[in-house]
Amino acid sequence: MTIHLLKIAVGVADPDHLRDLQSGRIHDVGGRKVVFGYTRRKPRRVEEVTDGGSIYWIIKGAIRARQRVIDLVDEVDEEGEPFCRLHLDPELVPTVAAPRRPMQGWRYLEPADAPADLSGEGGEGDGLPPEMLKELKELGLL
Numbered sequence: 001m002t003i004h005l006l007k008i009a010v011g012v013a014d015p016d017h018l019r020d021l022q023s024g025r026i027h028d029v030g031g032r033k034v035v036f037g038y039t040r041r042k043p044r045r046v047e048e049v050t051d052g053g054s055i056y057w058i059i060k061g062a063i064r065a066r067q068r069v070i071d072l073v074d075e076v077d078e079e080g081e082p083f084c085r086l087h088l089d090p091e092l093v094p095t096v097a098a099p100r101r102p103m104q105g106w107r108y109l110e111p112a113d114a115p116a117d118l119s120g121e122g123g124e125g126d127g128l129p130p131e132m133l134k135e136l137k138e139l140g141l142l
Helices: 015-025 046-050 130-138
Strands: 004-008 026-029 032-039 054-059 062-076 082-088 093-099 106-109
Touching (some): 015 062
Parallel strands (some): 004 054
Antiparallel strands (some): 004 106, 054 062
16 A cells, blocks of 8 residues: 655745755666655655655645655665665656645655645646645635
8 A cells, every 4th residue: 555755845945946956866776867865764664655655745834746756775874874865756746735734854644645736737726826725725715
């Protein structure tokens, strides 16, 4: 069964800003382009995350985008501390804004709790600015 990850994109203004930041982290791994992400603690449910799971990015207090997780790799930094390198699909998919409280690290996100992608084809909130979507959601109008 697929499970997703939830993580805050610290210092990121919007999905376009995240896309720009990640453009410098694209690497070729086994003939496939991936974006490297990092976290101190490796998720234990690796098979579920890499079986179609995504990382949902919290940007400015709301989930605003996601990327498919391709792999989770154990690494060790220069000081001998272990960490997890996330291999992410370079495609950043905008989602319907879903408010979230601040947190540290990452959390699991059940598929049923994940916001829908913004499809551009009549999806919920299509064409509205992200800030307006957030406010409408908080008011319970979406």
